[in-house]
Amino acid sequence: MIxxxxxxxxxxxxxxxxxxxxxxxxxxxxxxxxxxxVENIKNSNIEVLDTFKDVALKSDILISANSPxxxxxxxxxxxxxxxxxxxxxxxxxxxxxxxxNKHVKSLVDGAIIGKIxxxxxxxxxxxxxxxxxxxxxxxxETHKISDDVGDVAILKLLRSSYTKTLSALLIESTQIAExxxxxxxxxxxxxxxxxxxFREKSISRINNTLNSSKRKAEELEEIINYFEDxxxxxxxxxxxxxxx
Ligand SMILES: NC(=O)c1ccc[n+]([C@@H]2O[C@H](COP(=O)([O-])OP(=O)(O)OC[C@H]3O[C@@H](n4cnc5c(N)ncnc54)[C@H](OP(=O)(O)O)[C@@H]3O)[C@@H](O)[C@H]2O)c1
Numbered sequence: 001m002i003x004x005x006x007x008x009x010x011x012x013x014x015x016x017x018x019x020x021x022x023x024x025x026x027x028x029x030x031x032x033x034x035x036x037x038v039e040n041i042k043n044s045n046i047e048v049l050d051t052f053k054d055v056a057l058k059s060d061i062l063i064s065a066n067s068p069x070x071x072x073x074x075x076x077x078x079x080x081x082x083x084x085x086x087x088x089x090x091x092x093x094x095x096x097x098x099x100x101n102k103h104v105k106s107l108v109d110g111a112i113i114g115k116i117x118x119x120x121x122x123x124x125x126x127x128x129x130x131x132x133x134x135x136x137x138x139x140x141e142t143h144k145i146s147d148d149v150g151d152v153a154i155l156k157l158l159r160s161s162y163t164k165t166l167s168a169l170l171i172e173s174t175q176i177a178e179x180x181x182x183x184x185x186x187x188x189x190x191x192x193x194x195x196x197x198f199r200e201k202s203i204s205r206i207n208n209t210l211n212s213s214k215r216k217a218e219e220l221e222e223i224i225n226y227f228e229d230x231x232x233x234x235x236x237x238x239x240x241x242x243x244x
Contacts, residue, residue, distance in 0.1 A: 002027060004059030006052050006074050007066030008041050011089055014116045015063065016044045019139040029055050056081035061133070065089040068218050072096050079104035085129050091160055091219045093226040094153040101149050108133055109149045111156040115208070126151040161223045161235050164216055167209040168238035170202055209242070217242040 003019065005012040005028040016026050026046040030038050041048060049055050056062055056078040064074055064086065071090040079086055079100065086104040088097065089112060101107045108127040115121065125133055126145040136142045145151045177186035187199035195201075209216055220239040224232055 001025075001060045002058055004028060004055040004062045006055065006062065006064050006078065007070075008033070008037050008044070009065065011065040011112060011116050012063065013040050013044055014121070015065075015140070016046060018121075019136065021139070027055050027058060052078055053081055060084040061087055063087045063089060067215060068092050068096075068222055072099055075100040075103045079107075082106075085132060087125070087133065091156060091222070092153065093157060093222040094150040095226060096222070097150050097153040107149050109152045111152045111159075113156075113159065124152050124155065157223050157226060160219055161227070163205075164209070164220055164242070165234050165238040167205050167216075168241040171206050171209060172241060174202070174206060213242045 001024045003015075003024060003026050005015075005026065008028050012028070019026075026044070027049055028041055028046060029049050029052050030041065031051050033041075049058065052074075059082060061084055062078070062082045064071060066074060068091050071088060071092045075086070075088070080103060082104065085106045085108055086100075087108045087110050088100055089110045091111075092100075097107075097109050106127075106129045108125050108130050110133075111124045113122045113124060121140060123136060123140050123142045124145055125142065126147065127149045128147050130144045130147070134142055134144060145155065174183065174186070177183045187202065190202075191198040217239060220235060220242065224235060224239065227235075
């Protein structure tokens with residue numbers, strides 16, 4: 001079986017590490033990619049084809065893991081060349097997922113919950129062909145939600161709005177605590193109710209958010225567009241914070 005990638009950042013690199021089987025090989029392309037991505041691909045030691053069209057044509061499963069902004073464009077460009085399953089792992093809105101479905105023969109809507117490089121990331125999938133990906137459970141805990149493309153996208157948005165808004169609040173509170181020279185004490189008293197490793201988890205969450213604030217802000221914009229009929233006061237404030 002051949003698994004192809006469009007996008008070779010954190011998600012794809014870690015999937016290659018996790019899906020460790022002599023029966024599965026991986027392909028991608030350097031086509032117009034940054035030096036960082038080229039380096040990631042070289043380090044993963046996987047096969048490199050000339051173009052992403054070649055990758056799409058040759059893949060039994062094509063994984064799209066690039067960015068929320070490029071996901072639809074990539075599906076429009078390459079989705080039609082995939083005979084097997086097109087697994088979209090981007091944090092996109094359910095509307096975008098349904099739009100992608102128009103350009104792809106067999107779409108499975110996917111979400112990695114928890115950081116991909118955490119000890120136990122979990123993959124949630126939905127779509128009529130999702131059953132065909134349950135073999136991945138051997139390598140990464142995998143759950144099928146339903147036959148409906150879009151269900152995982154809704155769950156993903158809800159989770160994402162919660163965690164990113166919380167991260168923005170954490171960044172703000174920590175900055176204030178630092179200003180008063182009370183950072184250690186701030187984490188100490190929060191750990192009393194939030195759990196022992198709260199400080200470590202928070203610092204990791206803050207760094208992660210600050211290191212990819214542009215992508216996280218894009219994701220919040222998608223959430224705001226999709227849930228626009230709801231009260232989004234907190235999420236809009238988080239977007240403002242992450243855009244600063
Ligand atoms: N990180 C996580 O734990 C996690 C969890 C769940 C979902 N996701 C979602 O999964 C996706 C990938 O996340 P990530 O953490 O792997 O991102 P990342 O580390 O920023 O990597 C993004 C990759 O996509 C490539 N890319 C961007 N636009 C492209 C295009 N038009 N054509 C081909 N490749 C393109 C980038 O290449 P260049 O460097 O050349 O631009 C890079 O290799 C995102 O949509 C994210 O929301 C991430």
